[in-house]
Amino acid sequence: MENALIAPAKYFFLFIPTVVFSILIPIAGIAVFTYIMAIRMAPLVKAAPDSRLDRIPQRILNVLKIWLAQYRQPRYLMAGVVHIMIFAGFLILSIRSSSLVVMGISDSFVMPGFGGLLGDIYSILKDYAATVVLVACAIAAYRRAVVKPARYAVPAKYGKDHTAEALFVLGLISTLMISESLFEASSVAANVQRGFHAEFLAPISLAWLFKSALLSTSVETLQIIHIVAYYIHDLTFFFFLCFLPLGKHFHVITSLFNVFFMRIDRGNIKPVRYGIKSEDLDDLESFGVKRLEDFTWKHILDFYSCADCGRCSDNCPANAVGRPLSPRFISIKGRDLAFKNYPIYPYGSSFKKSENLIGTTYEEDEIWSCTTCGACEQECPLGIEYIDKIVDLRRGMVDEGMVPQSLQKPLSALEKRGNPWGKMEKKRADWIKDLPDDVVVKDLAKESADALYFVDSITSYDDRMQSIGKATATILSRAGSDFGILGKEEKDSGNEIRRFGEEMLFQTMKESNTDAILNSGVKHIITADPHAYNALKNDYQGLPPIEHISQFIARNVKSGNIRLTGANGDGKVYTYHDPCYLGRHNDVYDDPRSALDAITGLKRVEMERCRDRSFCCGGGGLMLFYEPEEEQRMGVLRVEMAAKAGANVIVTACPFCLVNMEDAIKVAGLEGKMEAIDLSELIAQHMQ
Known part of the structure; x- marks a missing residue:
């Protein structure tokens, strides 16, 4: 098909065929990317083993649901929708970007299967995708630079803020969208001017708007725009690829694998060492995690996959009450240590010997502050695991005799x-x-x-x-x-x-x-x-x-084996508090509620944070004996949530929760206004 503009594969710049650049840029980009990834893989290779190749169908389903469909993203609606827009656009445009790389060498290249009707449909789809991604990047940049949600903030003790990197990456993505659209729009505008056949552009898309603006531009200028846009896209594409493994946006590469290998079962704890039977534990020289390489390869992959979105810490009860724990920085500090110990530059740098993690990367109080409630893991959109890491670090501390008094x-x-x-x-x-x-x-x-x-x-x-x-x-x-x-x-x-x-x-x-x-x-x-x-x-x-x-x-x-009397006229408003180890860890949400609702006339309301977003009372097991550094009790926050929901009776189904709720009611000064009761106690009172 005749084209008014010379393609990058056939263009000459100062007597140099630009196809030379079309070849050198990918070669250099792929070489650098391969080198970086080889270094990044080194700590995974040296890490402890992990068994993650079981139940493949379920893992594939997780990828389709959590990675591809972005199932967890809308839990934070605005940020989630924006991320889905960028992610979906990226997937659609990945075909176009890959095609452009080859088109710089062979201008007639068409991705296999995209030469007919499918190609026409895809062209329209990718025009709109580029437009949507650019708009989403603008919204994301505004949120990062102006709105500044609290969960993005980085306390001084955790190092530098990551806003600049986020804005830089949004700029790179925007550059890819603009350059691709300009590349195509300049060609269409030139063909329209010369009366040649012009490819159809999706109306009101970014490429369509550029084409409309360029219709009065000379063909010579359009030629320059066409070539410059192509190489800006090419350079940005490979620069972006090599930049991703250098920071928090590494998750763009690793997230697919991290979701595939994420834990399937909840409630359990990984063994001390995979392949070691419990009766052979006495033979181990060391327990738990003490150095970076003691983590499993999946857990180091977790560090690489953290998107720094702050959702884990935003839902962490320990973080909410001012304990020295923020799950987000468990990952970030782990990633920073891996980057530090396995440096990419200068070229040929030797790997550093890992120090003990406690006292250097992590603090004792930080690790003991976790209630293992699982809120962080439930919220993470990328399948990052925290409880096993926390437990492994504790195993290492116990092995060294570092147990809180x-x-x-x-x-x-x-x-x-x-x-x-x-x-x-x-x-x-x-x-x-x-x-x-x-x-x-x-x-x-x-x-x-x-x-x-x-x-x-x-x-x-x-x-x-x-x-x-x-x-x-x-x-x-x-x-x-x-x-x-x-x-x-x-x-x-x-x-x-x-x-x-x-x-x-x-x-x-x-x-x-x-x-x-x-x-x-x-x-x-x-x-x-x-x-x-x-x-x-x-x-x-x-x-x-x-x-x-x-x-x-x-x-x-x-079945009728239990019959309950009504609660008509008791004047109480009940709310059910989901215990972490019944709800999040074992998915028992409906049975306690159906038991309550079987009491005729019982008025029940839900707290804002309920079911899989329930807020830990802070009293799980030995936490009743632990004396953490905190600004406020978790139980007090939970009681206040119940009061805000309009309840005056908190029903739970866990003795540890009941201890903390009753103590919290006293601390909050709500004695006489609110009470706590266990589900079994309430049901026993109403049994016929």
Whole structure:
């Protein structure tokens, strides 16, 4: 097809054929990019192993949903929509940009399959894509430079602000959009002037607007614009490619792989070392993460994939109350260390020996501040994992004897007595003494039963929480369940022990409980403690099926085994607080709510932060004993959220949450105005 302008593949500049530049630019760009990526891969190669090639269909589904469909982006609506616009435009225009590289060498090149109708449709689509991306870049730049959302801010202790880099990259993307549109618009404008066949441009697109503005420009000037636009695009394309692995925009390259390899199961904790059985842990010379290379390759890939969007820290309860933890900077500091220890320039620089991470890259209080609530992982649009990293760093600290003073006593008590209070094993079942006569709790050491009620430590030994045990036993008995307890044979489930880095102690608890449960011959397990539920379900192996009491209630209300009286006229407004280890870690959201809604006349409202965005109470397990540096209690913030929703009763389904909610109500000065109650207590009160 005749064209009024000379293509870059045939143009001469000062007697030099520009095709030379069309060849040299890609060669140089690809060579530099290959070198950079080889250096960036080095820490992954040296890192600890990780098992991520299982369940391929589910991983592909994650890529389609989380990476391609950008499923999590709209959770922050404005930023999410803008990102989707840029991401979708990038995907569409990647075909065009790749084609342009080859067209600089062979002007007749057409991407295979794009020569007919599909090519015509694509041309219109990419014109609009370039327009949408440019508009989105302008909005994103305005948000970064003018609006400045708080989650983008970088506290002084974490180093420099990343706004300049973000604006620079938005400028590069805009340059690609403008140069591509100018390249095509100049050609169409020249063809229109000469009466040649002109390619169709999508109306009101960037290329269409440029074409309209250039119609009165001379063909000679259009020729210059055509060539200059092409090489600006070519140079920008390869510069951008090589710039990406140098900073936070590395995620443009790594995000696809990071989402593919992201964790599929939640609630569990990675083993100390993949390929090492629990019985062989004593043979390991070192536990946990102490140096950069002790992280797994996936976790270093996480560091590379952080987009610095701040969503994790914006949802982190520890960060919200002023604890010295911001998940975002766990990733950023890890990435900065990898870049520092494996330098790209000057060329030939040797790799640096990694120092101990604690005290250099991370601080002890920073790592101990995490409640392992999972809010950061739930929010991350790129599948970055934090809990396993935190736990591995804690394992390393425990191995070095760096355990907070306030945690040493409960951990010692757990080792000696199987509970953090250090109380006698024989008193574990004392709470059953005051049960109603019609509530029968079997002792599984003496008789058999179909079900095990796994009580766990806090409900067994805390005077206030024993009411949860009594209410749970009442519900089970009156619903017709044949159940029993392990009594003194039960040990702490170990959920927090493992998450605080005491792996060997956890293994001891796990083995003892597993033997006791299997020897009892029960067919299924019920617990009212989400932490025990999570541990038995996700950290143990080979046990009978387990359910939380809320699931048992919902199932038996539906079958008619549990009938509830109404709450008409009690004048209370209830709200349900989702415990982290029941909700985010195990997706149990609907059962507790359906149990509440089965009480006729009960008025229930939702807090703004609910379900998978629930706000941690801060009381999980050993956190009851930890004394963190913080500006305000998490529980107080949560109680204030309930009050803002118009509730005066907070219902939860976790003894740890109940402890913190009741304390927070007092601290917030809301005694007499608000109360907290466990789901099992409320249901037991309304059972017929």
